[in-house]
Amino acid sequence: MSRRKIRSSNKSVFLTVEGMKCGGCVLSVEKTLLAQDNVEYASVNLIERTAFIELKNHTEDIEEIIKALTNKGFPAQEKKQSGSEYENEIDQAKNPWKQWNKLLIPLSLLVLSIIGHLAEGGEINIPVLGTLPFHASLATFALFGPGLTILKNGFKSAINFTPTMDTLVGIGVVSAYLTSLSSLIWPSVGWPCFFNEPVMLLGFVLIGRFLEERARFRTGQALKELAQLQPNKARLLNNENQIKEIRVGALQVGEKIEVLAGDRIPIDGIVLEGRSSIDISSLTGEPLPLTATSGQEISAGTLNLDGTLIVQVNRIGAETALARIIRLVEQAQARKAPIQSLADQVAGKFCYGVVALSIFTFIFWWQIGSNLWPEVLNSSGQGLINSHEHMLHSSFGSEAQTPLGLAIQLSIAVLVIACPCALGLATPTVISVASGKAAQKGWLFKGGDVLEKAASIDQIIFDKTGTLTVGRPVVTETLLTTDKDKLIQIAASIENNSRHPIAYAILQKAEEFNLPLLKAFNTKSIPGKGIFGELEGIKGIVRVGTIEWARNEGVSWNKKTDLYLESITKIGKSVVSISIDKELTGILIIDDQIRNDAKFAINLLRKQGQILRIMSGDRREAVLRIGNELGFESQLLNWQQLPEDKLKYLENLKNYGNIAMVGDGINDAPALASSDLGIAIGTGTEIAQDSADLVLLGDSLEGVPQAFSLAKRAMNKIKQNLFLAFGYNIIALPIAAGILLPRFGILLSPPIAAFLMALSSITVVINALYLKTS
Known part of the structure; x- marks a missing residue:
């Protein structure tokens, strides 16, 4: 493993x-x-x-x-x-512009810088804004005001030998500022003066980060909405039956609270009084409400629809089901997909490579490039920048007069156009969106690695009982009786004190028909055979049990019935006879039913291209019948499998691709842990859920193909994002370094570089957000 x-x-x-x-x-x-x-x-x-x-x-x-x-x-x-x-x-x-200053300050810097250029060129009549002192003052404010945090973080990262995006931007803006300052103080050095560049750089970087933060917030919004499902207040019911509203955090286990219609349930608890419908869709994705009566467990975050309930507090705070779901999603977002390792490794070394490329670019254009192509000093303003003719305060990159000026411009452009942000965001944005969307539907992926594995599954193995079937026997037919209700009433009255699953099925049918139970006397169970006793108002000994036992007790019926019952037994159904003394009263056929959505889910998975199998500990006849109803070929079915047999079977299949196992019981836990992807149905045992990588909280199998579909779409988004991030840097960095300058006269000025750098990060985030609508 x-x-x-x-x-x-x-x-x-x-x-x-x-x-x-x-x-x-x-x-x-x-x-x-x-x-x-x-x-x-x-x-x-x-x-x-x-x-x-x-x-x-x-x-x-x-x-x-x-x-x-x-x-x-x-x-x-x-x-x-x-x-x-x-x-x-x-x-x-709720108020996206609450931190408006994060946007207002960089916008003001850009506007003032543009107005200064227009005033300098005589386009508008504000002479003071067109002077070098104004531009120098604006650049100084930009660096040591809104840009100070970037400079501090970048410097700290540099001295710790852990360069970051702030390091690259910091080097770029400080280089431009110091170069311009030196030119202003010592004009004789002949260096270019471009105070507008630090202002434009910081303006675009800060605006880009503001927009990126807004977009990134949306990627994790599903998890934040889950967290908001738990109310802050609860109505505490004291010993004098008085109601007091208190903080949920102040509740104690064992206390009682009142939950009104329309309120969200603040804790995990057990209903003591009342009856209501509970909307559980926010936790499990189940569309149908749960009917809550006395003894029913209910979870924090679910919605009480139409009745007042008195609830005993069982779990609060971090122990509630809602908090555990949030914790699982947080873990899922923290655990990386293997595909992210490449991006992180590249991003970690990326800053070193960019600094090296910037130094190389500076030396090349200063000492070599301008000698090889002297014409670049006259054409470097074409292409992706605008030029004007102001000598001392020329736009950075337009009409560069010296090799040194051009070298500085291109080396800074390399620093600010590089974007390790896009590489770092490419995968986690998608993981956050996908895991949050899955959690809203009741599917808990326990990691980004699980999402990636789910997208590459070749075969899916289903447990039968409790997974493809409802997991409990139900009465499906009554035979040899004209009074169906009477037959079920007699059988349920005798079985009332039995704990056998078949007894539960009969009692459930009696409850469904609202049949009152008769008082039973002298009942006795015979293991493997049935139960007998006497009932109030009925003369004779009542027996409920197997056909063989009834025969041995002298009960008989015709040969035609024998043949029919034998055929039912062969296909795995259970037959229960009900007799009074030696007379057969009727027959009940009991079976574990296929889930309503099993066929639909299986067909969706087949359309997705996976190979499907059934592996069960049940009898051969029962597995063959269920498999036949769901369209499985016999070679894809396995029966009478013990937990150790399931493990061996899984190991043998691993040579044929990645395997997912879907189960719900204690005996499925080893197979769930051993498979490449363990999927537990949420109605199953806790150990099965703990052993699984993906938990479906609801009682629907449709979540299996839908979760696989989401995982595949997520992986496609990750690949798209990595392509965009790598592609952007592969294309942009050579252009920024001047590769197109000699032949085409095209280069990227630092402000445009900063804008494109921010745009690349926002692009991968927005691409991830499309998962929400797909």
């Missing part, structure tokens, strides 16, 4: 990490975490600004880990285990 499972024995910790801007930051944070003695595993999410770590020794605190990150320029703190940390972000979503 190469797939890594999260070990529950280790303490898992989530950290919020500030200061991350690109894939290089992600690699730096991960390296810092893994360098700590107590950290066994670390995975960082650039989108959510979180780090998921596993500790070797859970008794040690994490202060040293947090301190190490902070010292590297990434302030961190432990993430709370509730939805409260999302409240500020939800408020921002």
Whole structure:
């Protein structure tokens, strides 16, 4: 098994990490975490600004880990285990322009810079704005005002040998500023003066980051909406039956609360009084409401539709089903898909390569390029920039007068057009959107690696009982009786105290028909045969059990009935005889029914191209019948499989591609853990869910093909994003370095470079967001 499972024995910790801007930051944070003695595993999410770590020794605190990150320029703190940390972000979503200053300041810089150019060229009559002192002052304000954070972070990353996007931008704007300042103070040096460039650079970078933040917020919005499902207040019912509204966090296990119609349920609990319909679609994706009566378990975040309930508190806060779902989704977003490793490794080394390319570009155009192609000094203003004729304050890159001026322009363009951000965002944006969308539908992928694996599954193996079938026997037919209700009433009255599954099926049928049970006397069970006793109002001994037992007790029926019952037994159905003394009263046919949506789900999976199999511990006849009804060929069916047999069968199939196992029971847990992708039905046992990689919270098999479809679409988006990110840098960096300048006179000025850099990051985020609508 190469797939890594999260070990529950280790303490898992989530950290919020500030200061991350690109894939290089992600690699730096991960390296810092893994360098700590107590950290066994670390995975960082650039989108959510979180780090998921596993500790070797859970008794040690994490202060040293947090301190190490902070010292590297990434302030961190432990993430709370509730939805409260999302409240500020939800408020921002309701008012997207609440942090308007983040947009207003860079827009003002750009507007002032443009007005200054127009005033300098005589287009508008504001002479003071066209002077060099104004442009120098504006550039100084831009660097040491809104740009100061970028400069500080970039410098700190550089001295720690962990260069980031801030490092590249910082080097670019400081180089342009110092060059211009030197030219202003010492005109004799003959260097170009372009104070507008730091202003334009910072303006575009800050606007790009603002828009990127807005777009990135939307990628994780599904998880934030889940967190908001839990209300902050609850109506506590005290011992005097008085209602007091208190914070949900102040509730204690065992207390009682009142939930009114229209309110969301704030805790996991058990209904004590009342009857209502509960909308559970927000947690499981189930469209039909749950009917809640006394004894029914209900979960936090679900919606009480039409009745008042008195509920006993069972779990609160981080222990509720809703909180566990949020935690699982957070883990899924933190655990990387293998395809992301390449992007992270490239992004981690990317900044070093860009700095090297920038230095090479500077030296080449200063010492070599301008000598090989002297005409570039007269044509460097063409193409992707606009030119004008102001000598001292010429637009950066237009009409470069010296090799040094051109070299500075191109080397800075290389620095600011490079975009490790797009590489770092390409995969986690898609993982965040996909896992959030899946959680809203009740599908819990336990990691980005699970999403990637789900997209590459070749074969799917289904357990039968409880997975393809409802998992419990039901009465499907009554034979040899004219009074169906009376027959079921007699059988249910005798079986009332039995715990056998067949007894449950009969009692369930009696409840469905609203049949009152008769009082039973002297009942006795005979293992493997049935149960007998006496009933009030009925003369004689009543027997409910197998055909063979009834025959042995002297009950007989005609040969035609014998042949029919034998044919039913052969296809795996259970036959129950009901007799009074020696007289046969009737026959019940009991069977485990196929789920209503099983055929539809199976057909969807076949259309997707997977090979489907059934592997069950049930009898051959029952498996063959279910397989035949669902269109399986006999060679794709396996029966009477013990847990160890299932493991051997899986190992034999692994030579034929990646395998997914779908199950729900305790006996499925080893196979779920051993398969390439374990899928547990949410109505199954807890151990099955813990062993699985993908949990379907609802009671619907349709989620299986839909989850596979989402995984495939997500992987396509990841590949598209990586293509866009790599392609952008592969194309843009040579152009910025001047590869098209000698022949075509085309280059990228730094402001345009900064704009394209921001655009590349926003593009991959928006592409990921299309998953929400697909």
